[in-house]
Amino acid sequence: MAKPRSSSSAPTEGATLFESVPPSPAVLASRPLPDRLRPASLGDVIGQEHLLGEGGPLRRIADGEAPRSMIFWGPPGTGKTTVARLMAKGAGAHFEQISAIFSGVADLRKVFDAAKDRQRFGQGTILFVDEIHRFNRSQQDSFLPFVEDGTIILIGATTENPSFELNGALLSRAKVLVFRRLTDDNIEQLLARAESVLGKTLPLTPDARGALIGMADGDGRTALNLTEDVFATGRDPSHPIDTAELTEIVQRRAPLYDKNRDGHYDLISALHKAVRGSDPDAALYWFCRMIDGGEAPLYLARRMVRMAVEDIGLADPNALVQANAAKDAYDFLGSPEGELALAQCVVYLATAPKSNAAYKAYGAAMRYAKESGSLPPPKHILNAPTKLMKSEGYGAGYVYDHATEEGVSGQNYFPDGLDRAEFYHPGGRGYEVRIEERLRAWAEVRREVARRGGR
Template identity: 45%
Template structure:
């Protein structure tokens, strides 16, 4: 008989030995495993994509350190719920007993006031907080709370882990064991899971439900998933496909395509702050120096979306989307920093030329630090030719202005300064 419990829940590991992935955190002698084994854990935030084991790891930690465990979801909990848990934790505390573990899923969805309500309890050790977030905590968690927590980054599961999960589920799950399931090809399973263990097991469960004898091939996976694809899964593959289409439409200067994909995301319940962050990246990466105002507008959009929220945020997002899509494009700054980084990795730590070094002490001045530096502001046009790269780098050039109106002006100015290095 089929159970109402999903396969992903039935296969949820109960201890560290059964936990899959995140070896950099829970492998032998890894930092988090050491904390757990000592039973002295700090408050912490798990940051990572969906389905990599954030909730599972929090459950395992509470069990391993043998403490009371409270769970709140930021989606349906408010300040009142937080305070109730804190009062309950206070009432159960005795002299030297360790604090209960409070796990908050999707902590990035908590407002500032909700996060503020946690501060005192975390600071005083009333609870040990474990927060889980798919969003960068630097943006989404208030600084006072963030400073009281260790942040651990959880990664997508690798192919070996995912294949192991499939084989383990087929061999051990009480319901799958009753079927004849053979996996001939793993590629499509792995690709569609996107490193998400929960999604992988959901796909496997869907395929297993089609018959008592199932042979899994790449074609079968693709065919079955196309039949079952939802309109917009903001935690799944379509999330990444649609944001990709959105950014590529902006890059391709098509405001209509960009607005369509924006509408798809908003209608599907995508977090508008996620969209706003991607607009900031696009403004720098794709519009760049062809229209420097784009980054200012994108940053203003990011701030506005935080302040006003939906549904009005859709108007701000639309304005920014159209502005970026219709702006001239340049990725010159983006490629320039990548070339500079590549050069640094290849050449190592080249010495700073003496004339560019800081000379705060008499000894440094005697050693020649800062000697022969030419101060541009005392020269005509506030410019004078001198070397700014390490001697070994010679006349290396990373930035190449592109053929748009703004960067043509930049090239002309650089040609006046640097001559044939920037031919005009």
């Protein structure tokens, strides 16, 4: 494939990368605003400075490095399609775009055959596949031979984690570039560009302008669509639209949250870690983000039960009681009243003393149980309901713990011949301080019994 064409002189401040001829004003006026403002060069792309800045992977391609197959991973409206188009322009390649939602094997065959024909005439093909994660495993495999022999350079775009959604074989042949959501400053740059291109000012109060940027939620396309809605009102900037009126005009944008995909797992991870980190304010924020996004409250209740046993444990045994009570309260009240019980539980868990000692003890005990095999319990702690069992020594020498002065006999409960192991080590916080005191006293009883040669 041909490398990007180089300009005759070094680019100056504000110069563009991958220059192209802009469309005529008449053509521009008939297109939606996001399309009218589509960058003509990589240098015009707003955001993604980590990719397009000095030394970034896309900047290196603009400076002459041969393009290669890539996966663009990031949220909607961050410029993935635009960048792929500009890469093809700069490389002198044919740009072919398909969507995995609407395409099948027959469509892919046509694309590959056409790319082979171009290759024979010396022109490369950059194939942009939107929502590439929607292709199944066998469909993804169909790209491999054509990527390997250079028939196509594949640019796949996905909003989902490629590690989970794409074949390992395909990932090994493509470089993954992470596109980040646009910052508020990036969105402000887009609004300013729209005002410059249209030659008029957005008729918004400063607060309403900030609200519009917030509604965009890091999505450049959404920001421009909202901007177009505002311009369509025909309002004179001398009588600007305030925040309340803006909300009525554009309605409220649904939050960027898919409870069946990455957004779901990212936000529950954030909630869990905020609880573990004893930050009730952050925990409430992520809880509300998920509720606002349509997450099932009972799913959150189940996760809070897990937090209570994994991260709080015996430092506050009441945490598990609280989590189950919150679930029962939600079952009883339903929405929206029941969410308050869950929110209260979030605060309780975040402010409770933390210990993962029981969680770690369980893991250690499970490993030891698997390693030690199927050893029987020591006979002295087995019941002997028959004469035969008594004659075999079942129950012989058992000491009834309640009959001892300390309430603990100190006898051995592990299989005979298996070394005693200590799995549970209290964390020294909350209720576990008292548990640790008891364990020390009982350990001393066991040592004394061992010194006397007892069980």
